[in-house]
Amino acid sequence: MAHPRQELQARAEQRMALRPSMLQSVRVLRLSAADLEDLLEREAEDNEALRLRSDFRSARGRAPDREAGDRHRLMLESRPAPEGGLRAELEEQLVMLDRTPGERAWIRLCLDSLDEHGYLSTSDEELLDLGLREGLGADRGALARAIATVQGFEPRGIGGRDLVEALLLQLDPAAPDYPALCRLVEEFLDEFATRRLGPVAEALGVEPAELERLGGLLRNLDPRPGAGLGGETAARVIAPDLVAEPGREGWDVRVEGSLLPSLEVDPASARGAWPATLDPAERRWRAARGERARALVEAVRQREETLLRVARAALERQRAFLERGPGHLVPLSMGEVAERLGLALSTVSRAVAGKHLQTPTGIVALRALFQVSGGSEGVATPGELGRAVRTVLGDEDPRRPLSDEAVARELAGRGLVLSRRTVASYRRKLGIPSSYRRRRA
Structure with missing residues (x-):
């Protein structure tokens, strides 16, 4: 019979084994095909256990342009990144805090859930579920405190749930312009971005010159405070994630340029076949890198499987759209597809977000298949x-x-x-x- 301490340790190790795959699946599913390629390239550069075969980019018909990409990233960088990147800087800020181990675990869970823009776009319910799986319990108060802590980190704006909150977090509540800037961000961001300033000035009760001054303050804010977590991608032509083609018995749907055949985990890491002279710390480090690579490859596999299931379920209802055009879309909600497939609504929403479908008549956003009623x-x-x-x-x-x-x-x-x-x-x-x-x- 196992000692209670050994059983507790085993359960803790199981929770830690779950963590990479859960977090990677959430992140990878919401990425577009182009962003996924960029993520895999960055991971392969950082983790020798993940290998990209020579046909990686050609799988989607595009050759890498590293020089142009590097120039683009350099152009967009607005501040120097600390050694080790923004993630390391955030970890350093956490280390300096006086927190209990449980509080640190919640904060790290939030940090691990930040997307490439630095937004904490994962819902509270999903974060609580992750916390429950990791043995932290479903403590809403602890989660709220962890989020508040992350939102107090530098650079300001980190941990905002979306663009609006990220901008609001960068404003100084003590500044005299704070109320007016909050209204601009909350209520008139679209109008301000498209320079429809007359109605905005009237609504705020300010002169156009004053609105221009406020706009100058807004332009100093960073809409993507977590750019250092990932990296900017050069503008590119939209590439479809899925292709729908007429088949013998209806319509066939496939993933365009599946990346799975181009991914592999280093054989030595997969087998744990390391020299006997390797010290224990190095073994643990290599094992962690191998697990991270395996979790990422599995997340890519799950992403492709989920995309196919969601697209096929939607197109079964939208066959008239494929055959006769957008005017023949029928009412369909993501909730219906989620219920039919036995998936969480948030999973379907992530699978649809930012994805595109190639049809015989052109490329359409996958989201266009979901309408509350036929049409817009x-x-x-x-x-x-x-x-x-x-x-x-x-x-x-x-x-x-x-x-x-x-x-x-x-x-x-x-x-x-x-x-x-x-x-x-x-x-x-x-x-x-x-x-x-x-x-x-």
């Missing part, structure tokens, strides 16, 4: 849209009010695709203040 968002009645926005806001945690962008994401997960600007418009019509004002109420 405008086909739903204004009353239905307003009720949907009110429902989401009515369910929010009062301690963490949802931004308009977060509401738009939630609605998209329910199959109702609205822009952030449209959400803001309906929110104002409903007489609901911005998340900034709800937070301070």
Whole structure:
């Protein structure tokens, strides 16, 4: 019979073994094909246990242009990165904090969940589920404190749940312009970005010259505070993730340029076949690198499998769209597909986000297959849209009010695709203040 201490250690090791695959699956699923390629290249450069075969880029018909990519990254860098990258800098800030082991575990879980922009876009429910699996419990208070800690790290904006919150975190609450800047970010970001300044100045009650001054302050903010976690990718032509083609018995769907055949884990790492003279610390380090590589390859496999399942389920309903065009889309929500496939709604939403489908008539966003009614968002009645926005806001945690962008994401997960600007418009019509004002109420 195993000693209780040994059993506890075994369970802890099992939880740690789960962690890489869970986190990698969440990250990889939401990436577009182009971003996934870039991630794999960075991982292969950093981890010798992951190998990319010579045909890696040619699998998707594109040759690497490292020189151009390097020039692009250098052009976009706005500040020097510390040795070891931003992730190392964040870890250094954590080390300096006086926290219990449990608190540190929650903070690290949040840091590990940051996306390539530095946003903590993973929902609280998913983070709590990860915490539960790692033996931290489903402690909402501990999670909230961990998020608040991460959002206090440098660079400012890290840990924001979306673009709006990342910008708000960079503002100084003690500054006299704070209320006006908050309103600009919360309510008029789209108008400001497209230079529709007249209505914005009128709504804020300021002169155009004052609005220009405020805009100058906004332009000093970083919309992607976590760029050092990943790296910028050069602008490129949209490449499809999936291809739909007519087959013998209907429509065939396949992953375009599957990357799996081009990935492999170093054989020695896979077998744990290292020299007998290797010291234990080096063995553990190499084993961890091998596990990280295996988790990433498995995440890519799961991504392709999930993409195929979701696309096939959607296209079974949207066959008329493939054969006759966009005017023949039928009502379909992500929730319906999630229920049919036995997947979480958030999984379907990630599988759809940023993905594109090649059809005989051209490339379309996979999200276009999901409509609350046939056609565009405008086909739903204004009353239905307003009720949907009110429902989401009515369910929010009062301690963490949802931004308009977060509401738009939630609605998209329910199959109702609205822009952030449209959400803001309906929110104002409903007489609901911005998340900034709800937070301070």
